[in-house]
Structure formats: C-alpha cells, structure tokens
Amino acid sequence: MIGLTQLLHRIHDETRGDVRIHLSRNLFEKDPMKRALEIFNGFQLENVSTEHNAVLVYLNLRRRKFAIVSGSLIHAKLKQRYWDILGEQFKEDLSSTHYENALTLLLYTLLETYKKHYARVID
Amino acid sequence: MRLTSLLFLTTSIFFAASSRAEVEDPAQRLDSVHLGKMNEILRLHTEATQETVRIRLQNPLTETTRLTDVYVEWAPTTSKPTSAVYVEISPETGELQMKAGIGVDALFDDRFRKDLSKTWAKSLKHDGANPGVERIVRKLLDRMETPLTLAPELPLSLENDENENTFTLTPTVRLPLLILVLFVAFISLGVFLWRGLFSEIHLTSERETRVAPWFGKRFSRKIREDRDLLTGGGIAGEWAP
Numbered sequence: 011m012i013g014l015t016q017l018l019h020r021i022h023d024e025t026r027g028d029v030r031i032h033l034s035r036n037l038f039e040k041d042p043m044k045r046a047l048e049i050f051n052g053f054q055l056e057n058v059s060t061e062h063n064a065v066l067v068y069l070n071l072r073r074r075k076f077a078i079v080s081g082s083l084i085h086a087k088l089k090q091r092y093w094d095i096l097g098e099q100f101k102e103d104l105s106s107t108h109y110e111n112a113l114t115l116l117l118y119t120l121l122e123t124y125k126k127h128y129a130r131v132i133d
Numbered sequence: 134m135r136l137t138s139l140l141f142l143t144t145s146i147f148f149a150a151s152s153r154a155e156v157e158d159p160a161q162r163l164d165s166v167h168l169g170k171m172n173e174i175l176r177l178h179t180e181a182t183q184e185t186v187r188i189r190l191q192n193p194l195t196e197t198t199r200l201t202d203v204y205v206e207w208a209p210t211t212s213k214p215t216s217a218v219y220v221e222i223s224p225e226t227g228e229l230q231m232k233a234g235i236g237v238d239a240l241f242d243d244r245f246r247k248d249l250s251k252t253w254a255k256s257l258k259h260d261g262a263n264p265g266v267e268r269i270v271r272k273l274l275d276r277m278e279t280p281l282t283l284a285p286e287l288p289l290s291l292e293n294d295e296n297e298n299t300f301t302l303t304p305t306v307r308l309p310l311l312i313l314v315l316f317v318a319f320i321s322l323g324v325f326l327w328r329g330l331f332s333e334i335h336l337t338s339e340r341e342t343r344v345a346p347w348f349g350k351r352f353s354r355k356i357r358e359d360r361d362l363l364t365g366g367g368i369a370g371e372w373a374p
Contacts, residue, residue, distance in 0.1 A: 014336060022338035031336040035329075036346060043369035045349075047356045049335070052349025062365070077369040085365025097368030104372035 014110065017117040025124035027084075028064040030055065031113060035072045042070055046077035056081055063087075063128055065120060069109060076100065087127060155179070156266060157189040162224045167263045171270050178279050184237060185211035186218045186273055188266065192225040204232040218273065220249075224262045227254035229269075240276050248272070 014031060021029050032049050039045055046068035050056070055064040063084035068077040078097060085093070096119060103112035155175035156168055163171075171188075179185050187207065195203050200221070208217040215236035222229045229250040233241050249272055256265030332343040 015338070015341065018336060018338040028338070031334075032344070033334040033336070034346075035331075035333070041369075042371075043367065044353070044356055046367065046369070048349030048352050049344075050349075051352040051356075053335075056365075066367075073371070074374065075369070075371040077367060079367035080365045082365035085367070090366060093366065093368040097370055101370050101372050105374075 014113055014117065017114060017121070021117065021121050021124060023130070025121070025130055026059065026061060026063070026128040027120070027124035028055070028058050029117065029120055030064065030066045032066060032068045034068070034070045036070060037072050039070050039073055039075065042068055042073070042075035042077040043079070045070070046079045050079045055079075061128065063124075067113065067116060069113070071109060074104075076104065084127070088123070092123075155185070155187055156270075157187070157191075159191065160224070162190060162262050163266060164263050167267070171266055174270060174274070178274055178277070179212065182216075182277070182279065183213040184216040184218070184277060185213070186220070186270075186277075188220045188222065188269065190222055190224050190262070190266075192223045194221045194223050194226075194228055194230055197230065200230060200232055208234060218277075220269065220273070222253055222266070222269065224257065227257045229253045237277060245272075245276060 018029055018031070021027055030049075030053065032046070034045065036045075046066055049068060050064075050066045053066075055066055056062055058064045059081075061083055062081035064081045065084065066077075066079045068079065070076070076097075078093060078100070080088075080093065096116070099119070100112060100116050103115050156163070156171045158168055175186050175188075200219075204217075204219045207219060208214040211217040213234075213236070215234040218231065218233045218237060218241075220229065220231040229246075231241065231246060231249070249269060252268050252272060253265050256268050328343070331346050333346060333348070335342045335344045
C-alpha cells in the first residue's frame with residue numbers, strides 16, 4: 011500500500027493528473043461501475059482540476075470486480091478504446107498477480123499517459 | 134536433615150500465624166471442616182478488601198456495655214481498623230450482637246441487624262450452628278459487597294466434602310470492571326467489523342482514508358438516470374481468481 015501511495019504521489023508531482031484508488035469489500039455489490047460513479051461524484055473528482063482529467067480506480071476485493079472512471083476531458087482526449095484496452099490489461103494482471111501488483115502496473119501505465127498528455131511544466 | 138526440619142518448622146509457624154481464625158469457636162461446637170471453610174472465605178474477603186470480619190461463638194455474650202471495649206481492643210489489630218466487623222453469637226440462646234467500624238457501620242442498619250439476629254436464631258433452632266454461621270457469613274459478605282463469588286448454596290452437608298476441601302467460591306471481578314471490559318470488547322468488535330467488513334479505503338497521493346459504505350449514495354438516482362451526466366466514462370469488469 012505504501013508503494014501505491016508513493017506512485018500516486020509521483021503522478022501528482024510529475025504530471026497535472028490526479029489518480030485515486032478506492033478499495034471496497036462489499037459482499038453484496040452488483041454493479042461496480044455504479045459504486046465507482048458514486049465515489050467519483052462523492053469526491054467531486056470531475057472538478058478536482060480544471061482539466062477534468064482525474065481517474066478513479068475502483069476495486070471490490072471480495073466480489074473481484076473493478077471499474078475505472080475518468081474525467082470528461084481526459085476521456086474525450088483518449089477515447090473509449092484506450093480505457094477498454096487498459097481495462098483488459100488490468101483484468102489480466104488482476105487474474106495473474108496480487109491486486110497491489112496489478113494496481114502498480116496500472117498506475118505506471120497511467121503515469122506514462124499523463125506524462126504524455128498532462129506533463130507538469132517545470133519553470 | 135536439621136536444616137530441612139528447621140525450614141519446615143519455620144514454614145509451619147509462618148502459616149499458623151498468617152491463618153488466624155476469623156470464626157472463633159472456643160467451645161468447639163462447629164464442625165472443623167465447616168469452620169475451616171468459613172475461615173477461608175472470610176480470609177479471602179479480608180485479603181481482597183482489607184475488611185476483617187470476626188465471628189465469635191460464646192455463651193453468654195459479652196455484656197452490651199462492654200462490647201465496645203472488646204471491639205476497641207480488637208479492631209486496631211486488623212489491617213483496616215475502621216472497616217472491622219465483630220459479631221458475637223450465642224449457640225445456646227440464639228442471640229447475636231455486632232459492632233462495626235465507622236467505615237462500614239452505615240451498611241448495617243437496625244433492620245439488617247434484626248434480620249441477622251433472626252436468621253441466626255432460626256437457623257440454630259431448625260438446622261444447627263453450622264448452617265447458621267454459614268448464613269451469617271453469607272449475609273454479612275453480601276451486604277459488604279464482597280468481590281468473591283459465593284456459590285448460591287454453600288454445601289450444608291459436609292460429610293462428602295472433607296477430603297476434597299473445595300470451597301465453592303471463586304475470586305471474581307467487580308461489576309464496574311466487568312462493564313468496562315464488556316464496553317471495551319464491544320467497541321473493539323465494532324472497530325473490527327467496521328474496518329474489516331464495512332469501511333472502504335480511499336487512497337490519494339496524500340493519504341489513505343476510510344470511507345463509509347454509504348458515502349456518495351446521494352448520487353444513486355442521478356446515476357441511474359444518466360451515467361454520462363456526471364463523468365466522462367470508463368470501464369468495468371471482473372476478474373477470475
């Protein structure tokens with residue numbers, strides 16, 4: 011978990027993006043996307059930056075379900091296909107390794123994407 | 134060999150001195166095993182509370198005018214003189230009189246004293262001295278809120294008990310402590326359930342926070358109506374174990 015926090019910190023420092031990870035153990039959850047949207051809007055992540063580029067990674071560890079929700083502008087910029095591929099890759103990683111490792115890989119991918127599109131300008 | 138004997142003698146003297154009788158029966162009217170049990174109960178009570186209870190069987194009883202003198206002479210020898218209780222009972226006439234230190238005197242009002250006298254007289258008449266003393270001990274300790282758990286019924290018939298030497302009492306905790314322990318256990322269980330089963334973890338670049346499972350539920354209706362309204366979009370899925 012410390013490694014994940016460090017990676018999130020790195021994304022925050024090196025880019026203008028903002029990634030949040032939300033872990034749940036709700037046994038009765040049916041729709042992870044619905045819950046992810048609730049969290050996304052609960053924290054008002056759409057408006058957390060003027061560039062509307064926040065990403066929420068939602069994981070239900072007990073039901074083995076996940077959802078990735080993105081802000082409106084980053085979604086428009088990267089298109090749905092990017093998220094589909096990212097989701098597929100994430101699913102494979104989750105199936106083959108521990109969820110923390112899968113999250114680390116996902117965060118690295120997001121870091122690279124953010125670096126490409128939302129790199130922080132150094133004065 | 135001599136050294137061993139000396140050690141044994143020293144130990145015996147020490148134990149004899151430390152196990153001073155709380156129930157005195159000079160005329161030996163009580164059963165010895167029963168007497169031992171009563172002494173043990175009262176000794177444990179004294180150890181736990183420093184309140185000494187002394188019950189003396191004698192006939193006739195000390196004159197009422199001299200009872201205070203007897204008490205004043207004895208009480209300073211106890212560990213807590215202000216909480217010492219002295220009870221005299223007559224195995225012949227069924228009379229009872231008592232004197233208590235200022236620290237516990239308020240516990241023994243006239244009604245209680247009359248009740249105790251009545252209990253002793255009645256027990257002596259119907260059951261004999263042994264159950265009578267036992268009932269007095271029980272009533273006294275109940276009133277003094279002993280931290281010992283006395284069995285609901287101490288064995289009145291002691292024939293089978295002589296060899297086993299069981300005392301049917303166990304040290305226990307005081308009620309407030311029990312409530313405190315239960316409260317802490319309840320809170321711990323609550324925290325465990327909350328952290329382990331219900332709460333959700335939200336990780337940001339700055340910190341890790343716990344979020345209630347009902348967080349963000351107010352958006353449920355809006356989300357049901359139009360999912361794209363509040364966000365750009367995303368992807369969902371599930372993975373195999």
